[in-house]
Amino acid sequence: MSTESIRPIAARAGAAAPAEPAAQAQAAASGQPAAPTTPAATESLVLALVGSGGDGVALLGDLVLRMAAQQGLYGIMVQSYGPQIRGGESAAILRLAREEVHYEGEHADVLLCFRVSDLRRFLGSVRVHAGSLMILEASDLAELPAWLGKSEQATYRYPFATIVDGAEVEGDPKNMLGLALLTRALGWSSSLARRALEQKFGKRPAVLQRNLAAFDRAWRAKDVPALPLLQGHGVPLHIESGNEAVARGAIEAGLRFFAGYPITPSSEILETVIDELPPVGGTVVQAEDEIAALGMVLGASFGGVPAMTATSGPGLSLMTEMMGLSSMAEVPAVIVDCQRAGPATGMPSRTEQSDLFHALYAGHGDFPRAVLGVFDSVHARDVMNKAFHIAESYQLPVLVLSDAYIAQRREIRDAPVDNRGKPRRRVWSAEHGPARFKLTGDHPTTPFRVPGTPGGTYLAAGIEHTAEGHPTADTTVHQEMNAKRFRKVAAIAEETKDWYRTLGREGAPRGIIAWGSQHGMLREWVAAHPEYRAFLPEILSPFPVRGLEEWRRGLEWTCVAELSYQGQLHRYLSGLTDMSGVKSIARSGGVPMTLSELEALLNSAGAQ
Amino acid sequence: MVMKAKDYRAQLEPVWCTGCGDYGVLKGLTQAFADLELRPENLGVISGIGCSSRLAGYTRSYSFNSIHGRALPIATGLKLARPELTVVVVGGDGDGFSIGLGHIPHAIRRNVKITYAVLDNGLYGLTKGQASPTTEQDFKRDRGLAGVEERPLNPLLLVLSSGCGFVARSHAGNLPHLRQMFREAMKYPGFAFVHVLAGCVTYQTPSYAEEIYRRCDLLPETYDASNFAHAVEAARGERFALGVLYRRPEGEAPAVLPAALAGEGGVWPPTPEAADLPPGDAG
Numbered sequence: 001m002s003t004e005s006i007r008p009i010a011a012r013a014g015a016a017a018p019a020e021p022a023a024q025a026q027a028a029a030s031g032q033p034a035a036p037t038t039p040a041a042t043e044s045l046v047l048a049l050v051g052s053g054g055d056g057v058a059l060l061g062d063l064v065l066r067m068a069a070q071q072g073l074y075g076i077m078v079q080s081y082g083p084q085i086r087g088g089e090s091a092a093i094l095r096l097a098r099e100e101v102h103y104e105g106e107h108a109d110v111l112l113c114f115r116v117s118d119l120r121r122f123l124g125s126v127r128v129h130a131g132s133l134m135i136l137e138a139s140d141l142a143e144l145p146a147w148l149g150k151s152e153q154a155t156y157r158y159p160f161a162t163i164v165d166g167a168e169v170e171g172d173p174k175n176m177l178g179l180a181l182l183t184r185a186l187g188w189s190s191s192l193a194r195r196a197l198e199q200k201f202g203k204r205p206a207v208l209q210r211n212l213a214a215f216d217r218a219w220r221a222k223d224v225p226a227l228p229l230l231q232g233h234g235v236p237l238h239i240e241s242g243n244e245a246v247a248r249g250a251i252e253a254g255l256r257f258f259a260g261y262p263i264t265p266s267s268e269i270l271e272t273v274i275d276e277l278p279p280v281g282g283t284v285v286q287a288e289d290e291i292a293a294l295g296m297v298l299g300a301s302f303g304g305v306p307a308m309t310a311t312s313g314p315g316l317s318l319m320t321e322m323m324g325l326s327s328m329a330e331v332p333a334v335i336v337d338c339q340r341a342g343p344a345t346g347m348p349s350r351t352e353q354s355d356l357f358h359a360l361y362a363g364h365g366d367f368p369r370a371v372l373g374v375f376d377s378v379h380a381r382d383v384m385n386k387a388f389h390i391a392e393s394y395q396l397p398v399l400v401l402s403d404a405y406i407a408q409r410r411e412i413r414d415a416p417v418d419n420r421g422k423p424r425r426r427v428w429s430a431e432h433g434p435a436r437f438k439l440t441g442d443h444p445t446t447p448f449r450v451p452g453t454p455g456g457t458y459l460a461a462g463i464e465h466t467a468e469g470h471p472t473a474d475t476t477v478h479q480e481m482n483a484k485r486f487r488k489v490a491a492i493a494e495e496t497k498d499w500y501r502t503l504g505r506e507g508a509p510r511g512i513i514a515w516g517s518q519h520g521m522l523r524e525w526v527a528a529h530p531e532y533r534a535f536l537p538e539i540l541s542p543f544p545v546r547g548l549e550e551w552r553r554g555l556e557w558t559c560v561a562e563l564s565y566q567g568q569l570h571r572y573l574s575g576l577t578d579m580s581g582v583k584s585i586a587r588s589g590g591v592p593m594t595l596s597e598l599e600a601l602l603n604s605a606g607a608q
Numbered sequence: 609m610v611m612k613a614k615d616y617r618a619q620l621e622p623v624w625c626t627g628c629g630d631y632g633v634l635k636g637l638t639q640a641f642a643d644l645e646l647r648p649e650n651l652g653v654i655s656g657i658g659c660s661s662r663l664a665g666y667t668r669s670y671s672f673n674s675i676h677g678r679a680l681p682i683a684t685g686l687k688l689a690r691p692e693l694t695v696v697v698v699g700g701d702g703d704g705f706s707i708g709l710g711h712i713p714h715a716i717r718r719n720v721k722i723t724y725a726v727l728d729n730g731l732y733g734l735t736k737g738q739a740s741p742t743t744e745q746d747f748k749r750d751r752g753l754a755g756v757e758e759r760p761l762n763p764l765l766l767v768l769s770s771g772c773g774f775v776a777r778s779h780a781g782n783l784p785h786l787r788q789m790f791r792e793a794m795k796y797p798g799f800a801f802v803h804v805l806a807g808c809v810t811y812q813t814p815s816y817a818e819e820i821y822r823r824c825d826l827l828p829e830t831y832d833a834s835n836f837a838h839a840v841e842a843a844r845g846e847r848f849a850l851g852v853l854y855r856r857p858e859g860e861a862p863a864v865l866p867a868a869l870a871g872e873g874g875v876w877p878p879t880p881e882a883a884d885l886p887p888g889d890a891g
Contacts, residue, residue: 256689257685257688257689259681259685283688283689285684285685285688285718287681287714288710288711288714289710291678291681292678292680292681292684292710292711292714293681294681295674295678295680295681295682295684295685296681296682296684296685296688297685298674298682298685299654299672299681299682299683299684299685299686299687299688299689300685300686300688300689300690301685301689302652302670302672302682302685302686303652303685303686303689303690303693304689304690305689305690307685307689321675322675322678325674325675329672329674449670451649451650451652451670451686451690451693452649452650452690452692452693453649454647454649455649456649456670457618457648457649457651457668457669457670457671458670458671459618459620459664459665459671459672459673460670460671460672460673460674461665461672461673461674462657462673462674462675463657463673469665470620470665471620471662471665471673
């Protein structure tokens with residue numbers, strides 16, 4: 001168990017004081033940047049960048065994130081797109097902070113919007129507060145939607161678009177003016193921005209030159225506002241998405257065979273292992289479907305090689321029969337499920353926590369498995385090591401539940417250190433005796449026989465089998481073999497009894513039970529509300545019930561907060577422990593839960 | 609130590625019916641293992657579910673009797689992770705051509721060195737005689753099961769049109785031929801397909817089994833297995849050509865097949881309507 005020390009983080013920055021009087025400022029083709037007045041310092045800033053396909057919002061967000069990481073700022077960037085495959089509305093929300101953050105906040109301190117009409121798509125994701133700095137297109141005087149909130153600060157307008165005879169034509173890239181304005185407003189140096197561009201376009205000199213030239217022209221813009229000072233620690237930090245962290249954590253843990261089928265929001269795991277697994281001697285296959293993907297994983301693992309697949313809900317549904325095979329034949333497998341809103345196709349790019357039941361229960365027959373949950377991209381590397389440890393040690397399927405919110409956002413974190421132990425499978429040799437599935441001594445598992453080992457040939461089977469591996473329909477053997485396989489669960493439960501995280505002050509009277517990506521938001525909730533504490537399992541099955549029960553002591557009011565219409569975690573826990581009086585504050589997924597939404601849900605659930 | 613066929617047999621006794629063709633296949637396969645002097649610990653025999661899939665457990669090897677229709681992905685994962693092993697997949701026509709059909713073209717496209725033997729008895733034996741994708745339309749059964757309305761698949765045209773580099777057919781009753789086909793298949797450096805006519809002593813009449821056997825012809829000694837067009841011709845015949853129908857010469861790209869077949873009026877699966885389509889439009 002790790003009780004995180006609470007690092008206070010300002011929920012929002014103080015009002016951004018414009019350096020210049022509010023004005024319809026214009027970028028000039030020449031002239032020196034106005035010297036900013038000295039702004040107040042802040043711990044964290046939220047930037048919302050909104051535009052259309054081609055405006056380069058994603059690139060702008062990426063560059064700002066790189067610049068922040070370069071100077072030792074932590075951060076998180078969440079991207080959101082319209083339904084179009086390419087083009088369409090696009091938003092990047094960045095929160096930059098002096099301490100690690102896993103929640104982007106809900107009110108932007110800066111809104112940079114290239115086209116007001118594009119805001120429509122991001123209802124609920126983009127909001128401003130009274131002190132927000134608004135930077136808009138000079139030629140776009142459309143009214144801002146009421147739900148966006150009101151800033152009491154003056155709006156800055158710049159000619160991002162190049163207009164000829166009333167129509168927008170291609171001109172200098174809008175995002176380079178955006179980059180120059182943000183860099184200056186943040187009080188960062190132009191060389192930082194130039195370096196970020198060089199990093200990004202180093203292999204495409206023509207694109208680099210075009211962007212650098214546009215950036216240099218934009219740098220001379222006049223009347224640029226100043227933001228509160230946000231200074232990094234000076235040591236460059238590491239940027240990683242949840243999916244990248246899952247892939248890299250798996251490789252560090254010993255993954256050497258990956259098979260997968262493309263599916264949103266997990267495809268970047270496949271893409272990352274394609275780049276990074278072969279260089280360490282591993283193999284990657286894009287399978288014809290998810291059934292084949294897990295089949296290949298089981299084949300490789302049957303061959304003694306640590307193997308994994310990654311998918312989302314629809315793929316997990318297809319893998320279900322193979323999960324049972326993994327458990328029955330006692331062949332280790334790691335299965336990552338980046339949950340998205342379901343069922344069926346659902347909302348592929350939207351997050352949800354509604355595959356919990358599937359992960360816990362899906363499949364015919366009785367079979368043991370383990371289910372882990374990811375909190376954020378930093379946690380992902382730890383979780384993958386634990387997943388491989390459980391799979392390899394206990395020879396069963398391990399499901400790792402991530403979700404769309406974690407999977408595709410990018411976070412700035414400390415440089416990862418690979419100091420976790422390497423998971424190992426207990427391997428058979430002749431002295432272990434002739435029966436593959438016969439338990440001996442206190443071991444919860446029987447040694448795994450790696451093909452190529454002389455004298456170790458055996459039949460692995462999805463059909464019920466005797467200790468020798470021979471097919472059988474003997475009901476007594478079936479009972480005994482179920483007991484043999486389920487003995488692993490008790491051993492895992494003992495080993496993982498502390499695999500949970502608590503947040504907040506010990507003895508706080510109100511408790512929130514949650515899991516997965518709710519962690520980042522809850523961390524800030526309990527920091528701001530000392531009457532609350534939170535419990536989040538790292539392992540969902542076998543659930544650390546004793547830890548939960550101990551944590552619940554002294555609570556006067558408790559709820560389960562989750563993104564599942566049915567309240568799957570609440571229902572699941574009701575079968576494990578006494579949940580009478582514990583409220584369920586559950587809703588369908590889509591967008592992640594925000595602090596203000598949590599507050600409203602807690603109030604309506606009668607939190608006291 | 610010189611290994612004999614029986615040295616590749618596991619202790620497990622087969623549950624097959626007396627007279628089942630699968631006994632012959634087990635014998636021919638283990639003889640081929642001995643011929644190639646393979647070490648049992650370097651053998652992976654993978655199967656799905658069905659009468660013939662039981663064969664994996666009867667071999668002395670690292671064998672995996674998995675789930676219905678999924679032997680090919682499992683074998684692919686094993687071979688890619690452990691390329692030094694010899695990997696063989698055995699299964700039936702229901703396992704391979706019905707529930708598992710989606711994996712065959714992709715296993716062929718990947719061309720991972722696996723020998724895939726389909727023991728084709730033209731029905732589902734384990735579930736008591738239902739029609740399979742290769743049940744012939746005029747096949748009369750002596751049990752009260754529904755008739756067969758669909759046209760049977762032609763497995764050899766299927767694998768040829770997917771670009772399979774080694775395609776052979778044998779009969780469970782011709783042991784020396786089986787042994788030779790398995791040996792050739794396992795020596796082939798890529799994905800090798802062996803279609804074995806196996807018959808079913810329980811759900812087919814003895815006269816039907818005899819009729820199938822009578823319809824088999826060994827390919828003539830002059831047959832050129834490197835000629836793709838000949839292989840297609842042999843695979844399309846009413847009679848069953850036994851032997852190596854196709855062995856793609858080393859270094860040669862797979863023929864571009866569906867279009868070529870359509871151009872000859874021989875789209876797969878062959879239907880009279882499809883034959884009337886203009887070239888290049890296989891509908």
